[in-house]
Amino acid sequence: MGRKGGTILYLDGVSVSFDGFRAINNLSLVLDRGEMRAIIGPNGAGKTTMMDIVTGKTRPDAGEVFFDGSVDLTRHDEADIATMGIGRKFQKPTVFEGHTVEDNLVLSLKGPRSIFPALFHRRSAEENRRIDEILAVTRLETKRSDMAASLSHGQKQWLEIGMLLAQDPKLLLVDEPVAGMTDAETAETARLLKDIARTHSVIVVEHDMHFVRELGVKVTCLHEGSVLSEGSLDHVSSDPRVIEVYLGR
Numbered sequence: 216m217g218r219k220g221g222t223i224l225y226l227d228g229v230s231v232s233f234d235g236f237r238a239i240n241n242l243s244l245v246l247d248r249g250e251m252r253a254i255i256g257p258n259g260a261g262k263t264t265m266m267d268i269v270t271g272k273t274r275p276d277a278g279e280v281f282f283d284g285s286v287d288l289t290r291h292d293e294a295d296i297a298t299m300g301i302g303r304k305f306q307k308p309t310v311f312e313g314h315t316v317e318d319n320l321v322l323s324l325k326g327p328r329s330i331f332p333a334l335f336h337r338r339s340a341e342e343n344r345r346i347d348e349i350l351a352v353t354r355l356e357t358k359r360s361d362m363a364a365s366l367s368h369g370q371k372q373w374l375e376i377g378m379l380l381a382q383d384p385k386l387l388l389v390d391e392p393v394a395g396m397t398d399a400e401t402a403e404t405a406r407l408l409k410d411i412a413r414t415h416s417v418i419v420v421e422h423d424m425h426f427v428r429e430l431g432v433k434v435t436c437l438h439e440g441s442v443l444s445e446g447s448l449d450h451v452s453s454d455p456r457v458i459e460v461y462l463g464r
């Protein structure tokens with residue numbers, strides 16, 4: 216482990232501009248190994264851009280970005296970073312609609328494979344164990360043989376989280392997971408993510424304050440590309456600056 220060994224993700228003094236506009240402005244954020252963090256903030260605060268920087272989609276103009284101790288993420292591209300153990304879930308689910316739930320997970324298992332051998336080779340006991348475990352954590356055990364197309368919007372989101380887990384990431388980045396979900400699905404998603412966070416580091420970006428409260432984790436509020444406030448949800452949501460730019464609207 217390097218000098219940042221106690222943390223899974225370390226950003227310090229990170230900035231990035233698009234055509235002269237500073238989307239991320241001297242951002243510093245530290246995520247402990249095994250921590251789940253909720254990120255909130257108004258539209259345009261830089262939440263998605265922060266994830267773009269961590270996943271190598273966007274290169275910062277300045278600052279340090281370290282993963283898992285001493286891995287300098289600014290020196291790696293998106294494919295490398297995914298392989299190193301950072302999984303990202305975008306807002307819109309991208310499951311394979313014409314395959315079963317189980318096959319979606321099999322196709323996502325770690326390791327180089329093309330679709331034919333992935334679906335038709337004899338699976339190892341270890342692969343079967345992993346699939347069963349992921350079906351359980353994503354609340355999809357009874358759906359394993361159903362086509363992904365038949366799932367509800369919320370279940371598709373869970374399947375996609377399962378597909379990320381199949382890649383065996385150390386850190387999961389989840390952008391607005393409960394957008395468009397029913398209240399019941401939203402509450403179940405909070406429980407599901409808490410289950411996942413027992414064995415993974417997780418960053419969740421979300422606007423739904425009720426959901427953030429259910430998560431019960433430390434919150435970071437971003438504004439204009441920097442940290443505006445950080446701490447418990449009660450601390451952050453009573454911070455006058457947060458009320459001014461975000462919650463008070």
Ligand SMILES: Nc1ncnc2c1ncn2[C@@H]1O[C@H](COP(=O)(O)OP(=O)(O)O)[C@@H](O)[C@H]1O
Nearest residue numbers: 233234238256257258259260261262263264265
């Ligand atoms: N690739 C890009 N090119 C130009 N501007 C961008 C790009 N990505 C993000 N931005 C701008 O950066 C700001 C932050 O955007 P974003 O990270 O998507 O905010 P959030 O996810 O918090 O709503 C916005 O003003 C957005 O328009």
Ligand SMILES: [Mg+2]
Nearest residue numbers: 262263264390
């Ligand atoms: Mg966003």
